[in-house]
Amino acid sequence: MATKDKELGKKTEQKETAPSNVSASKPKFVYIKRYWQLYVLLILPMVYFVIFKYIPMAYVSIAFKKYSIVQTLSQMPWAKNHGFEYFIKAFQNKDFIYALRNTIFLNLLDIIVGFPIPIIFALLLNELRFKAFKKTVQTIAYMPHFLSWVIIFGLAYQLFAPANGLVNMLIHNMGGETVHFLDEGKTWVKTYIGLGIWQSFGWNSIIYLAAISGISPELYEAASVDGAGRFQKMWNITLPGIRPTIVVLLILALGNVLGSGFDRPFALQNNLVMKNAEVIATFVYKYGIKGLQFSLTTAVGLFQSVANVIFLVLANWFSRNMGERGIL
């Protein structure tokens, strides 16, 4: 009996689909008898997803309703303007417009400045011949990824202190003026982008290194025989070899252009730079959880989630039209 079932399982394995061909009534009983344990294992994770991921989706309707703390979700009256009152209010809110603008601006800067760096770093590492040295450089470069944004703020706060921070002391020694890295809007943006790169470039290079190691060594050997130099090999073999990886990561980054993590901007911002530093996530925290404007901030959150999905689909569609493999 067991072997027969196994064969059935094997057949479907090759087809990579759920076995709808385990037909008739008796096999169904056999099927449950065999597989019930797997369903039991799945119960807890499924309960988790329903409660913590899907029930909040029901609360999204608050965006279209007038929130009240004493009423249940269905009792709350619909908002004005066919339910879109809070979306309109959000776009009339100056702080939100700043947050929206900053979110897009900072994310685009992250992509333009930060995206190529892990690729270049991976190419450099790939050229290192001395294994122990390569591994040491890698270990050091991965370190910032393991620091929390609060700690990175702590580091930056000490490093960039206007009076006695290391960087400003060096600038003073060279006869320069004090640079306010963390409390002057435009400079803050540069610091924010720089710290983001510092934290992530090493970690992000892992995936490119993995892709590079998947390139067939024969290609390099053939190129060497033909007399290709280091840069020719990089340009003609390595980069084309990791192109699919680059495209996928670029799609994901572009799809997230309206997304914003909370930890990084919140840890780095302060009242002096808010005009440049407020992003959607921190806006929602301040207006929603601190200011209790639940309907407005839920509307903002919904706008952000929907826009993210749209951007992702668009980026994916665009890359497919350019002849690349998409992610969806």
Place this chain on the structure above:
Amino acid sequence: MEETSREIHSLRTKIGDWIIVFFCIIIAAICLLPMINLLARSLSGSDFLIKHEVYLLPKGFNFDAYVTVLKDPKYIRAFIWTVILTVICTFLSLAMTTLCAYPLIFPALKGRKAINIFITITMFFNAGTIPNYLLMQKLNLLDNPLVLIIPGCLSVYNMIIMRSFLYGIPDSLRESAEIDGASYFTILLKIYLPLSKPVLATLALFYAVGRWNGYSDALMYMKNKDYYPLQLLLYNILNNINQVEVSTQEGFSTPGLQDSLKAAIVMFSTIPILCIYPFLQKYFIQGVTLGAVKE
């Protein structure tokens, strides 16, 4: 003739090698210097900090700042609480991740595709901060220490890493057990888990780092200061929130000591992770690579 051109070629390669080594050293230095500077400041005398004399080596070497931190029950308490929290979260998350990933590797499991879609949707569509907050309110989790444990106990990304790893274990290993009539629980415990040690180490690191470094959930859901994780306490100290409480303690009024004290607190709250991650390098590289596998 040919000889010399080959020599020139190899010379060029050698020079190129050294230039690359040079760049790599600079990159590594950029990564390390902020930490070294912080360490120097935390170990320096306060007058040298005020006089702007501390660069990369401590001046007026002393452990005063660390002594102050270690004497303060506030930090010790937060440190121990964060350790407990991290350990609980890591084990719970590993269990949940295994429970979720293991059944999904059986192609014969009915509804597998639907379950995969059900899970993947949550990766791309997030309800948002406020709906999550209201859910915590509804579940009576606000101000409850469980709020720092349960909502984050299963990450889809990590589940996919685990699933990819389990896929890589040859079917033949479990097939003989299946023929012998072993249950799927037994197969998980006796065959899959022992072989999954590398991926479990990877995910343990990811979950532990996530919990150790996370502060936004506590910021949003936790008002009771007793349950603040170390990072949130650190955030408040760095931003001089609750300054009154701090400045009443002896010695805090001098700006120099305050700087070295802040530096010491930052070091104190990051050392555990810095001590662990280099030993797991092999594993987390594999983890990232597995996470990139498109199913």
